[in-house]
Amino acid sequence: MIWNEEFETLPREALEALQLKRLKSLVERVYDAVPYYRKKMEGAGVAPSDIRELRDLRKLPFTTKEDLRLNYPFGLFAVPFEQVVRIHASSGTTGKPTVVGYTKKDIDSWAELMARTLSCGGAHRGDVVHNAYGYGLFTGGLGAHYGAERLGAAVIPISGGNSKRQIMIMQDFGSTVLMCTPSYALNLADVMKDMNVDPKTLKLRVGLFGAEPWSEKIREEIEKRLNINAIDIFGLSEVMGPGVASECIEEKHGLHVFEDFFIPEIINPETGEPLPPGERGELVFTTLTKEAFPVIRYRTKDLSRLIEEPCRCGRTFYRMERITGRTDDMLIIRGVNVFPSQIEHVLMSIEGVEPHYQIIVNREGALDIMEVQVEVSEEIFSDEVKVLERLARRIEREIKDLLGISCKIKLVEPKTIQRSEGKAKRVIDNRKL
Numbered sequence: 001m002i003w004n005e006e007f008e009t010l011p012r013e014a015l016e017a018l019q020l021k022r023l024k025s026l027v028e029r030v031y032d033a034v035p036y037y038r039k040k041m042e043g044a045g046v047a048p049s050d051i052r053e054l055r056d057l058r059k060l061p062f063t064t065k066e067d068l069r070l071n072y073p074f075g076l077f078a079v080p081f082e083q084v085v086r087i088h089a090s091s092g093t094t095g096k097p098t099v100v101g102y103t104k105k106d107i108d109s110w111a112e113l114m115a116r117t118l119s120c121g122g123a124h125r126g127d128v129v130h131n132a133y134g135y136g137l138f139t140g141g142l143g144a145h146y147g148a149e150r151l152g153a154a155v156i157p158i159s160g161g162n163s164k165r166q167i168m169i170m171q172d173f174g175s176t177v178l179m180c181t182p183s184y185a186l187n188l189a190d191v192m193k194d195m196n197v198d199p200k201t202l203k204l205r206v207g208l209f210g211a212e213p214w215s216e217k218i219r220e221e222i223e224k225r226l227n228i229n230a231i232d233i234f235g236l237s238e239v240m241g242p243g244v245a246s247e248c249i250e251e252k253h254g255l256h257v258f259e260d261f262f263i264p265e266i267i268n269p270e271t272g273e274p275l276p277p278g279e280r281g282e283l284v285f286t287t288l289t290k291e292a293f294p295v296i297r298y299r300t301k302d303l304s305r306l307i308e309e310p311c312r313c314g315r316t317f318y319r320m321e322r323i324t325g326r327t328d329d330m331l332i333i334r335g336v337n338v339f340p341s342q343i344e345h346v347l348m349s350i351e352g353v354e355p356h357y358q359i360i361v362n363r364e365g366a367l368d369i370m371e372v373q374v375e376v377s378e379e380i381f382s383d384e385v386k387v388l389e390r391l392a393r394r395i396e397r398e399i400k401d402l403l404g405i406s407c408k409i410k411l412v413e414p415k416t417i418q419r420s421e422g423k424a425k426r427v428i429d430n431r432k433l
């Protein structure tokens, strides 16, 4: 069901008129209220009056994580602090977290966006939403929570962790919608198996998964093992939290960007130039309605492309392709560019390999050594050494064929790789330590 028929099916022309109106007011607001943004605009020789059509967005300078860091913690807030009613933060890999704020109206918009997301994935009033995204500074838990309430569903604020208890609650409370990271969904599937709980006996029908990269293969795995429909949802703290884009259950192909709230752009990450429609590059977002923490042309470092073709579901918003990587997740191993998603692709195409793996990079002398630790199924692990060796050689060969470099493969027993309750950590690069 479409949650907000009026906005989600706006003809493009009307949508673009609305975007332009909101963009003009955003730029004026930010120019007046945030000295840092004003200075950047002046430096780029652009004033609010230069924004006359949507294309003029390109005249505005980008905002980056570095800008956020320089203004830590509240320097980019665009309203008097008394109007801020919520603060979230996302932990970066290094240093201080990224801090974001919300006014009452922002929280209200966010609830609307998450109600749309849930509805897009096929959830409705009467559903029991099992919300296993982490509650706290992370935007996942509370973001999903307010959306589920807005939808009129019954939300279980279970947060992450204590998986056995999660499964007991699913059984007893009749959870119908699961919300968590895809890696935690797989973890729950493992624990269910250990507890001898057949997912077919549960009422779970759909899962809304995001906050970390995953692939079609992982989707298939989750759908099969939990006996549900798995939907990809996307967002980031700097732009809102979850609720920026969502797949529809009708197509499960591309995530509708809620374009009355956000303008997406795809740029060449090296030159910053906008790319022609349909090309893959770095996603950039401008928030159109946010009051406390608006961002202009925020560079996400996430790689995707926009799909402009109309969708069967009736929503007129463009779709973004599922995230295929980040500009900063590329590893350089002995001079060769390696994306973790390429390794995952190889692993997931091989029978008997479990969707739990970790890539460990070390430097021995001047040489980079990449080791891929991967879990294999119980049956294979208890097989003869010869079988295991053959499997390891095969993975090694396939990675070499794809990437042109050799790596060490270490097959490990089921449940050896550390499970996450939130975002999985797939890469450990010891070279940087």
Ligand code: DLL
Binding pocket: 090, 133, 139, 140, 209, 210, 211, 212, 213, 214, 232, 233, 234, 235, 236, 237, 238, 241, 242, 243, 300, 302, 322, 323, 326
């Ligand atoms: O992860 C918000 C969120 C919560 C989204 C719950 C979906 C569900 P951050 O912690 O700021 O916010 O991390 C944002 O996570 O730039 C992407 O790199 C990645 N990410 C989020 N959703 C997806 C997805 C939340 N569906 C960063 N696929 C983003 C791939 C995703 N990566």
